[in-house]
Amino acid sequence: MSSTPTIFISYSRRDGHEFAQSLREQLKDEFALWQDVVALQGGDDWWEAIKGAIERVDTLLLVITKKALLSHFVRRE
Secondary structure (H helix, E strand, O other): OOOOOEEEEEOOOOOOHHHHHHHHHHHOOOOEEEOHHHHOOOOOOHHHHHHHHHHHOOEEEEOOOHHHHHOHHHHHO
16 A cells, blocks of 8 residues: 555445535545546446455545435445
């Protein structure tokens, strides 16, 4: 792992996207961040990329919203 702490930002796109973006902006100078909308490229196997990212980070930060609590994908993360 790098000397800069790494964080995976988990959220529901249905009601947490704007907050997650704001959070990323606030944290980007202090931490190495992984968020799907920034890290994924077209054609990527998105679930494999997410699993790989989770395995490599120090911390998973969950943006808790009503939709996140109901999200199948957030639960899998």
